[in-house]
Each structure stands twice: as C-alpha cells, then as structure tokens.
Amino acid sequence: MKRKRIVCVALSLMLVLSLAGFTGCGKKSASNGELNIFTWTEYVPESVIEDFEKEYGIKVNWTTFSSNEDMLAKVKTESAGTYDIVQPSDYMVEQMIAQDMLMELDKDVITNIENIDSAxxxxxxxxxxxxxxxxxxxxxxxxxxxxxxxxxxxSYDDLFSEDLKGSIVSLDDYRAVIGMTARSMGYSMNETDTDKLAKVEEKLLKLKDNVKVYDSDSPKNSLISGDCxxxxxxxxxxxxxxxxNPAIKIVFPKEGPYVFMDNWAVLKTAKNSENAMKFINYMLDSETSQKVSEEFPYLNPNAKAVEELGDEYKSNEAKNPPADVIASGEYVSNLDTDTLAIYDAMWTKLKK
Known part of the structure; x- marks a missing residue:
C-alpha cells in the first residue's frame, strides 16, 4: 500500500486508457466462449459477425473456402474441433450426412427456423x-x-461459340462447369452414364479457349473491369x-439453370456446439437475414426477411430469380466415387 503516487497515477491512467480503448472498439469480451466458423468467401457480412459478437459476448474465429470440395478436404485434414460450423451446399450436406460428419440441430434453440419459407x-x-x-x-x-x-x-450452349474466345469469366467449380456442359447437351448435371460423359468431355474441352478467368469468389470484378x-x-x-455497369444483363439459360442452396450445419466434432446453435438461430433472424441480402443479394429463403427487403429486392431477377426459373433448373446431387473420379479427370484436362 506504500506505492509512490506517481506509480498510482500511472497505473490509473493505464487503466483508463485501457477501458477507453475497450469501449471504443464496441465489442464485449469473449466472456461466453468462442465459435469457429468456416464459410464461403464474400458471403457473410463482417458487420453481422461483429454484431453477433457484441450481442452474445462470443468470439468468432472465421475462415473461408472457395468450393465444397475444398471445405470437405480441409475439415477432414484439420484436427477434430478446428471448426464448429460449416456452410455446405445441398449435395455436400447429403455427402456429409452419409459420412456421419454432422450433428443434429437443436430446434429448441433454433426457433427462427419458422422464418424460412416452407418451399x-x-x-x-x-x-x-x-x-x-x-x-x-x-x-x-x-x-x-x-x-x-x-x-x-x-443458353449455356452459346457459351461454347468460337465468337466468345477469351471473353468468359467462369465459376471455378468442377461440378458447376461440367454440369453446365452436360445440361447444354440435354443431359443431367448429375450424369453418370460413361458413354454420355465421354461426349460431355469432348464438348467441355471446347470451352478451354473461351474462358479467360476462373473465379468463384468474385467473378463480378472481371465483368466490372471489362476484362471479361x-x-x-x-x-x-x-x-x-x-x-x-447497367449494360451488363442477366440471361437465364433456356436449358434451365444450375440451382443451389447453401446451408448452415454443425460438425459432429464441434467443441462449441451450444454457441453454434445460437449463431445459426441469430443468422435466421429476419433482421440479420435482411442485412445479409443487402450486402450479398442472393436468393433468400427467409420469407420474413424478403418481405422486409421490399420491392427493390423482390422485383430484381438477378437478386431474386423468378420461381419458374428455379423450377426449370436442376440441383447438383451427390455422386458415387467412380463417377466423381471421371469428373475430376475431365476438370484436370480442361484446366491444364
């Protein structure tokens, strides 16, 4: 108790500055633990993550991926518990369920699921x-x-025209590109017949000269810059x-498009499963979902959020594709390993 006054003043000043700095950042301490999420790139607003941290006092460690296959491989190679929440697409959910990788969701916590359109x-x-x-x-x-x-x-078939040499930015996703090629030929995106796949490969390789850039993360950049x-x-x-650039128009292919739905899921090895359930419920809140769509305007299955987004969102076909377009399309399905090996070999030849 006999410390010199200057030391006390200095310590007091340090404490005040420390508290001021803490208050200035606007975040609560991670008093309620952590959460490790693994999501698609450019898909979840940082502000939404920060708001969750503030509201729940949970520190979020956030990593991103660029394809379902990359995500799956990373989850399998990292030590158990590295990730709590993942964001797989439809077919990947099915694959991860089959491999006993996902935890059952706690619907007593995830009550905001009622906001999701029954469709x-x-x-x-x-x-x-x-x-x-x-x-x-x-x-x-x-x-x-x-x-x-x-x-x-x-149509998708038009993308193979020689007139488009060196002008296309394409998704860097083998199921999307091979599936699109198959669909342009009247086949399924999930084709398994080896004779048909041989024909798909022949056409696929014609795309090589037309694609200038492969980019699933932010293909808009190549369009905005004029590179593609x-x-x-x-x-x-x-x-x-x-x-x-209003001169950029959207075309829904007459063959019917590749349709997808991305999802929240919790890994069976999650170390922070309670926090994971809280986070998913938070993301299904209509106000949160509205913020997501305002920054990343994808098809939003949250019916309550869509109503709050209003006509600007609902009437924009690029943000909110019409129901008949969705109905005309096809989802990617989980395929057997032998067929996936064929797809992988085709993709390697295209990218070589």
Whole structure:
C-alpha cells in the first residue's frame, strides 16, 4: 500500500486508457466462449459477425473456402474441433450426412427456423432439416455486357461459340462447369452414364479457349473491369456487377439453370456446439437475414426477411430469380466415387 503516487497515477491512467480503448472498439469480451466458423468467401457480412459478437459476448474465429470440395478436404485434414460450423451446399450436406460428419440441430434453440419459407424446408438432401438449415441460394446464370457483345446469348450452349474466345469469366467449380456442359447437351448435371460423359468431355474441352478467368469468389470484378464481357457465374454476382455497369444483363439459360442452396450445419466434432446453435438461430433472424441480402443479394429463403427487403429486392431477377426459373433448373446431387473420379479427370484436362 506504500506505492509512490506517481506509480498510482500511472497505473490509473493505464487503466483508463485501457477501458477507453475497450469501449471504443464496441465489442464485449469473449466472456461466453468462442465459435469457429468456416464459410464461403464474400458471403457473410463482417458487420453481422461483429454484431453477433457484441450481442452474445462470443468470439468468432472465421475462415473461408472457395468450393465444397475444398471445405470437405480441409475439415477432414484439420484436427477434430478446428471448426464448429460449416456452410455446405445441398449435395455436400447429403455427402456429409452419409459420412456421419454432422450433428443434429437443436430446434429448441433454433426457433427462427419458422422464418424460412416452407418451399425451402424439408429438402431431399436433408429430410426434416435434421442436420442443416438453408442460408442463401440462387442459380448459375449468364452475364452479358451488351455494350461489348453483339451476339445474342440465350443458353449455356452459346457459351461454347468460337465468337466468345477469351471473353468468359467462369465459376471455378468442377461440378458447376461440367454440369453446365452436360445440361447444354440435354443431359443431367448429375450424369453418370460413361458413354454420355465421354461426349460431355469432348464438348467441355471446347470451352478451354473461351474462358479467360476462373473465379468463384468474385467473378463480378472481371465483368466490372471489362476484362471479361461474358460470365458464367452466380446471379447475385451479376446483380452486383449491374450496379456498376447497367449494360451488363442477366440471361437465364433456356436449358434451365444450375440451382443451389447453401446451408448452415454443425460438425459432429464441434467443441462449441451450444454457441453454434445460437449463431445459426441469430443468422435466421429476419433482421440479420435482411442485412445479409443487402450486402450479398442472393436468393433468400427467409420469407420474413424478403418481405422486409421490399420491392427493390423482390422485383430484381438477378437478386431474386423468378420461381419458374428455379423450377426449370436442376440441383447438383451427390455422386458415387467412380463417377466423381471421371469428373475430376475431365476438370484436370480442361484446366491444364
């Protein structure tokens, strides 16, 4: 108790500055533990994560991936408990369930599931939403810079035209690109017949000269910059590109598009499962979901949030693809390992 006054003053000043700095950052301490999430790139607003941390006092450790396959491989190679929450697409949910990788969701905590439109519940890949709940979805559509491209483009098949040499930015996703090729030929995106797949490969390789950039993270950048004048990418990316350049138009392919739905799921090895359930419920809150769509305008399955987003969102076909477009499309399904090996070999030849 006999410390010199100058020491006391110094310590007091340090404490005040420390508290001021803490208050200035606007975050609560991680008094309620941590949460490790693994999501798609450019898909969850940082502000939403920060708001969750403030509200719940939970520190979020956030990592991103660029494809379902990358996510699965990373989860399998990292030590158990590295990740709590993942964000798999429809077919990957099915695959992870089959491999006993996902934890059953606690619906007593995830009460905001009632905000989800019934049309997006009880999917074939997870009956009863036992292991997953929908986050956002959409279609893989075609972007066309009408100031630069005179050719009329109406279909996936048009992307293989020699007129488009070196002009396309394409999703860097083998199921999306091979599936699109198959669909352009009247086949399923989930084709397994080896004779048909041989024909798909022959056509697929014709795409090599047309694709200038492969980018699943932010294909809009190539469209906005003018590096590419045509895109095969997520409709939401086209919507964001249109905000910068109204000459960029969206085309829903006449074959019917690749349709997807991404989901929240909790790994069976999660160390922070209680926090994971709280986070998923938070993300299904209509106000939170509205904030997500305002920054990343994908198809939103949260009916309450869609109502709050209003006509600007609901009437924008790039942000909110029409029901008949969705109905005309096809989801990717989980395939057997032998077929996936064929797909992988085709993809390697295309990218070589």
């Amino acid at each position: 997006f519940l009880d999917p074939s890949y997870d009956p009863g939403n036992k292991y997953s709940v929908p986050y956002q979805g959409g279609v893989a559509a075609i972007a066309v810079n009408t100031d630069k491209v005179s050719k009329e483009i109406t 004048t045509v895109g095969y990418c997520w409709a939401a990316e086209i919507a964001l590109a249109q905000e910068e």
